[in-house]
Amino acid sequence: MNIRLLQLPERTAKPRQYGLTMVMDKGLSIREAEDMLSASADYIDVVKLGWATSYFFPRLREKLAVYKEAGIPTYFGGTFFEAFIVRGQFDDYMRLLEEYDMEYVEVSDGSIEIPHDEKCAYIQRLAQSYRVLSEVGSKDAEKILAPYQWIELMQAELGAGAWKVIGEARESGNVGLFRETGEVRQGLVKEIIHSIPAERIIWEAPQKSQQVWFIKQVGANVNLGNIAPNEVIPLETIRHGLRGDTFDWFLHKSK
Amino acid sequence: MNIRLLQLPERTAKPRQYGLTMVMDKGLSIREAEDMLSASADYIDVVKLGWATSYFFPRLREKLAVYKEAGIPTYFGGTFFEAFIVRGQFDDYMRLLEEYDMEYVEVSDGSIEIPHDEKCAYIQRLAQSYRVLSEVGSKDAEKILAPYQWIELMQAELGAGAWKVIGEARESGNVGLFRETGEVRQGLVKEIIHSIPAERIIWEAPQKSQQVWFIKQVGANVNLGNIAPNEVIPLETIRHGLRGDTFDWFLHKSK
Amino acid sequence: MNIRLLQLPERTAKPRQYGLTMVMDKGLSIREAEDMLSASADYIDVVKLGWATSYFFPRLREKLAVYKEAGIPTYFGGTFFEAFIVRGQFDDYMRLLEEYDMEYVEVSDGSIEIPHDEKCAYIQRLAQSYRVLSEVGSKDAEKILAPYQWIELMQAELGAGAWKVIGEARESGNVGLFRETGEVRQGLVKEIIHSIPAERIIWEAPQKSQQVWFIKQVGANVNLGNIAPNEVIPLETIRHGLRGDTFDWFLHKSK
Numbered sequence: 001m002n003i004r005l006l007q008l009p010e011r012t013a014k015p016r017q018y019g020l021t022m023v024m025d026k027g028l029s030i031r032e033a034e035d036m037l038s039a040s041a042d043y044i045d046v047v048k049l050g051w052a053t054s055y056f057f058p059r060l061r062e063k064l065a066v067y068k069e070a071g072i073p074t075y076f077g078g079t080f081f082e083a084f085i086v087r088g089q090f091d092d093y094m095r096l097l098e099e100y101d102m103e104y105v106e107v108s109d110g111s112i113e114i115p116h117d118e119k120c121a122y123i124q125r126l127a128q129s130y131r132v133l134s135e136v137g138s139k140d141a142e143k144i145l146a147p148y149q150w151i152e153l154m155q156a157e158l159g160a161g162a163w164k165v166i167g168e169a170r171e172s173g174n175v176g177l178f179r180e181t182g183e184v185r186q187g188l189v190k191e192i193i194h195s196i197p198a199e200r201i202i203w204e205a206p207q208k209s210q211q212v213w214f215i216k217q218v219g220a221n222v223n224l225g226n227i228a229p230n231e232v233i234p235l236e237t238i239r240h241g242l243r244g245d246t247f248d249w250f251l252h253k254s255k
Numbered sequence: 256m257n258i259r260l261l262q263l264p265e266r267t268a269k270p271r272q273y274g275l276t277m278v279m280d281k282g283l284s285i286r287e288a289e290d291m292l293s294a295s296a297d298y299i300d301v302v303k304l305g306w307a308t309s310y311f312f313p314r315l316r317e318k319l320a321v322y323k324e325a326g327i328p329t330y331f332g333g334t335f336f337e338a339f340i341v342r343g344q345f346d347d348y349m350r351l352l353e354e355y356d357m358e359y360v361e362v363s364d365g366s367i368e369i370p371h372d373e374k375c376a377y378i379q380r381l382a383q384s385y386r387v388l389s390e391v392g393s394k395d396a397e398k399i400l401a402p403y404q405w406i407e408l409m410q411a412e413l414g415a416g417a418w419k420v421i422g423e424a425r426e427s428g429n430v431g432l433f434r435e436t437g438e439v440r441q442g443l444v445k446e447i448i449h450s451i452p453a454e455r456i457i458w459e460a461p462q463k464s465q466q467v468w469f470i471k472q473v474g475a476n477v478n479l480g481n482i483a484p485n486e487v488i489p490l491e492t493i494r495h496g497l498r499g500d501t502f503d504w505f506l507h508k509s510k
Numbered sequence: 511m512n513i514r515l516l517q518l519p520e521r522t523a524k525p526r527q528y529g530l531t532m533v534m535d536k537g538l539s540i541r542e543a544e545d546m547l548s549a550s551a552d553y554i555d556v557v558k559l560g561w562a563t564s565y566f567f568p569r570l571r572e573k574l575a576v577y578k579e580a581g582i583p584t585y586f587g588g589t590f591f592e593a594f595i596v597r598g599q600f601d602d603y604m605r606l607l608e609e610y611d612m613e614y615v616e617v618s619d620g621s622i623e624i625p626h627d628e629k630c631a632y633i634q635r636l637a638q639s640y641r642v643l644s645e646v647g648s649k650d651a652e653k654i655l656a657p658y659q660w661i662e663l664m665q666a667e668l669g670a671g672a673w674k675v676i677g678e679a680r681e682s683g684n685v686g687l688f689r690e691t692g693e694v695r696q697g698l699v700k701e702i703i704h705s706i707p708a709e710r711i712i713w714e715a716p717q718k719s720q721q722v723w724f725i726k727q728v729g730a731n732v733n734l735g736n737i738a739p740n741e742v743i744p745l746e747t748i749r750h751g752l753r754g755d756t757f758d759w760f761l762h763k764s765k
Contacts, residue, residue: 027549027550027740027742027743028740029546029548029549030548032549050744051752051753052747052752053744054511055747056747057743058548058549058550059548060511079754080752082757089515092513095513096511099513111757111758139754170754172718
């Protein structure tokens with residue numbers, strides 16, 4: 001738009017290192033992916049092909065090309081990595097990454113249990129050829145880590161070469177960083193923010209109330225993930241204080 | 256269909272003054288908008304471009320043309336108006352309306368506080384050039400108005416020149432007319448219906464249970480808003496007593 | 511994908527008699543239907559045109575052709591059948607089935623009350639020309655049948671010629687087989703499974719937690735229905751133990 005609103009928060013611009021929006025594609029058709037990009041490519045920094053959905057997608061190479069042409073990197077969800085690891089097929093996973101010409105890779109242990117130094121060894125090895133996102137937090141609602149544990153794990157994974165660490169929440173936003181109701185574990189998140197640079201963390205925050213909380217807490221440019229395709233533009237309005245939820249907050253802040 | 260069901264309720268036909276369905280577009284791509292129209296244009300009377308999403312949509316002019324060609328008027332969500340007002344940029348908003356050749360405009364105070372005569376002055380001024388929808392009710396779940404206050408505000412806004420007044424509910428349907436659970440504030444709505452002609456009110460009712468309640472209360476042709484794109488045809492079945500929720504009710508009524 | 515994961519459950523292949531995924535189309539545009547098929551036709555065995563939505567769809571013949579070309583049978587939701595029955599228009603419904611060249615038909619009594627032998631007579635008559643799916647269970651949350659009643663009804667309907675019987679859940683998954691919260695009525699379902707061959711039942715299970723429960727209970731190839739278009743590939747991952755929810759369960763089972 002030519003006509004501009006005054007006093008908007010400063011947003012980082014592409015290619016962003018901070019202020020990232022990571023979208024979850026859990027099986028979009030090629031045309032649906034194109035549609036999403038035609039409306040909101042400017043606001044999407046990276047696309048995760050959710051968990052193992054890629055395994056069942058019939059024209060994966062073609063879809064990856066659509067994202068590549070739009071300049072948006074993609075990666076397979078961590079559960080896919082774990083499915084290979086648990087079967088002793090890490091070499092097959094390496095071949096897969098090569099065959100599909102991936103540039104990013106996720107390393108996670110949300111569904112499997114592996115010693116943390118082993119996880120870090122995977123990060124280290126993959127970081128030689130790929131940009132690694134490593135995820136902390138279990139998909140199991142009963143496995144609760146203390147804040148200091150989250151922080152130690154994150155620091156070790158960044159130390160092993162991860163580009164960003166991801167705070168687990170699943171597609172639904174009700175484990176890891178969040179209670180079963182979707183409510184943010186505020187004490188946990190504040191502890192993490194206190195110890196890890198905000199630029200290095202991507203917070204999975206699929207629900208609007210979660211996005212609002214992180215933006216108010218960390219700022220317009222907090223890195224957020226697991227955003228649904230049709231929520232990218234709505235998220236951008238929340239970041240800018242142009243939706244009811246952050247309208248007031250931003251105006252007070254900018255005074 | 257050539258084969259017709261007997262004893263269906265009488266639905267108003269386009270161009271409707273009553274029996275309106277207002278759809279919320281919160282960032283549909285051009286092709287998604289076309290898809291929606293190809294399936295359900297006959298049942299859509301007006302499209303709201305949700306809150307400030309238009310500000311971030313890359314090919315807005317093209318999308319507006321798609322709706323215009325289908326004969327469906329559009330308007331910017333009220334929060335967008337408020338974002339200009341709160342920054343003292345009303346003149347810019349006027350330019351914006353002109354630049355995009357809008358015919359409808361929403362005036363609201365869901366996120367800002369302005370004296371009511373000032374709000375009515377905006378309605379009056381805009382009504383000279385545009386068809387005005389004015390919205391009553393706060394997006395803040397804590398700001399509860401008594402029924403007589405809703406009614407006074409609505410009457411004043413219609414008096415100032417509003418074409419329709421809108422009862423606030425947000426995209427999610429959990430403020431204003433509804434409790435946090437999405438349940439209808441029945442006493443409130445019945446009071447309003449008693450005092451304001453049903454034709455003049457659009458009820459935001461994004462949830463199915465809310466749509467069902469209003470249809471049973473007011474009739475097949477109640478004006479409903481904030482309908483999601485993929486809920487337009489389902490809503491039409493509910494209006495006609497052809498979904499489980501209103502199936503019984505309609506048959507009993509038509510006896 | 512050329513690179514295969516080891517130790518996956520055996521899935522039946524098309525044309526499936528067991529391991530069916532039935533998708534609910536509640537008004538997809540032609541292009542949206544094409545999109546869904548381009549991504550997941552291999553995993554869709556049958557499409558239900560939800561309740562009476564077909565009555566309002568403007569280019570129905572064209573949409574049916576899209577599904578037919580993909581080799582996927584379709585049928586009108588049972589509420590549509592009931593709308594004709596309750597108006598004494600069964601003959602019109604027969605003409606409708608013929609006019610649209612349908613091969614499958616649903617017989618249900620979720621919104622109307624008819625004697626069960628009358629329902630079975632409809633099944634018998636329609637089974638002469640069509641593949642019949644008959645549905646058991648009311649859309650009314652207050653009408654609770656005992657397990658032995660479900661079983662008797664299902665047996666009688668299969669005896670009358672139904673190809674499969676469907677366990678009712680609606681689009682939302684909160685009646686019939688499920689409590690209002692969406693929780694599975696486990697005792698009920700286990701009783702049914704004990705008495706009716708799993709191949710003959712399609713369980714409506716729109717919510718992920720419901721799909722997970724049935725897969726863990728019955729197996730990867732349980733017949734599931736009312737799956738949303740964008741949940742077909744996610745469901746396939748759950749069936750294969752490749753989503754967090756069934757990841758562990760499948761590995762333990764396959765040991």
